[in-house]
Amino acid sequence: MTRPGLPKLIATDLDGTLVRSDDTVSAYTHAVLDRVRAAGIRVVGATGRGPRLTELTRNDIRDADFLVLAQGGWVIDQQESRLLRSARLPGRDLARALQALEAEVGPLSVMVEALDHDDAPLWGDYDPTWRYPVTVEPRTRDECLTSDVIKAFARSFERDVDDLLAAARRVVPPHVASVTQAGLNYVEICPPEVDKGTGLAVVAQAVGVDPADVLVFGDMPNDLPMFAWAGWSRVAVANAHPELLAVADEVTLTNDEDGVAVYLDKLLSK
Structure with a gap:
């Protein structure tokens, strides 16, 4: 059970959001995400990266319960080692x-x-x-x-x-x-109807979480659908594309300043 006042699930984009400009994820960010899971909050990596980059993605977000890949077309349950969605375009x-x-x-x-x-x-x-x-x-x-x-x-x-x-x-x-x-x-x-919002909906249905209990982080137009879908809060990093900044509920520090981790650290410390 998650503590009252916290989201039940957080989903974060990787490149430009969680991952820094040098293509690394800080030890601080990994430690904060570990605390997020310890608090009973499910963690999802939501990325445009396709399944050919699954192992790289797992390394960048080690605590992910689910991976939403290929802009939402590929959804992996990490705990069950199960593929929940695999969409293709003819x-x-x-x-x-x-x-x-x-x-x-x-x-x-x-x-x-x-x-x-x-x-x-x-x-x-x-x-x-x-x-x-x-x-x-x-x-x-x-x-x-x-x-x-x-x-x-x-x-x-x-x-x-x-x-x-x-x-x-x-x-x-x-x-x-x-x-x-x-x-x-x-x-x-x-494929049609494939985006990060529909990919996250697959995850939410699998675990019984309402979109109103989902917190998301992003930086680019491919994150717009999950910003439209999630309801707890939509947080853009400061280096985000203007389209995303325009619809964000909140703005955190840049990816190079570990903006996602800083936001989550403060959230867990309240």
């Missing part, structure tokens, strides 16, 4: 989304995430500006679209990613695919 629907977007903005560089094993390669167009270590297996667009995918990354070298996302929101029908961006200069194209 290649024909991805083709339709890309066609609509390219008709609006011009040619795109595209990579797809199709394989779910750890350290699996991406397929498609290699981008030397991708900031994380990644293996890209060169494949033509047609080859990438022959099977269902977990998600796709689409980049315009002519347009800012926020402009590209605005175009995608206009022209990609929500029943075909969902679109977002997570700070990688790419629009991410996911």
Whole structure:
């Protein structure tokens, strides 16, 4: 049982929120999250990272009871070692989304995430500006679209990613695919009705927690759906995207200042 006045579940984004700019998570943050679990509060890591980065994610949020991966399309119960959700986007629907977007903005560089094993390669167009270590297996667009995918990354070298996302929101029908961006200069194209809000709803249903008892942390537009879904409080780090800052209930310190841990430390100390 959690103490009165505390949330029953906390969910935090990783990159740009819990994880610092040097791609590390501080010992202080790990210790605070351990205290959160000891207080009876479930911990969820909610990230855009796909299942190919599961082990990295587990290392960054060691105390997570659940992982919400791939923008909500992949949900893992860590305690039971059980997959609760595994959504995929048919290649024909991805083709339709890309066609609509390219008709609006011009040619795109595209990579797809199709394989779910750890350290699996991406397929498609290699981008030397991708900031994380990644293996890209060169494949033509047609080859990438022959099977269902977990998600796709689409980049315009002519347009800012926020402009590209605005175009995608206009022209990609929500029943075909969902679109977002997570700070990688790419629009991410996911299965319809897949976002961090629907991913967290899977977790909440599994453990019997109401959205009103859920506290969330984030920094980018891909966190907007879980901010709309959660009800206890929606907290943005100070380095967050303007779209998220505009809807946050509270703002904590930046990711490099361990803003999530500082907020939770104060919450537990009340």
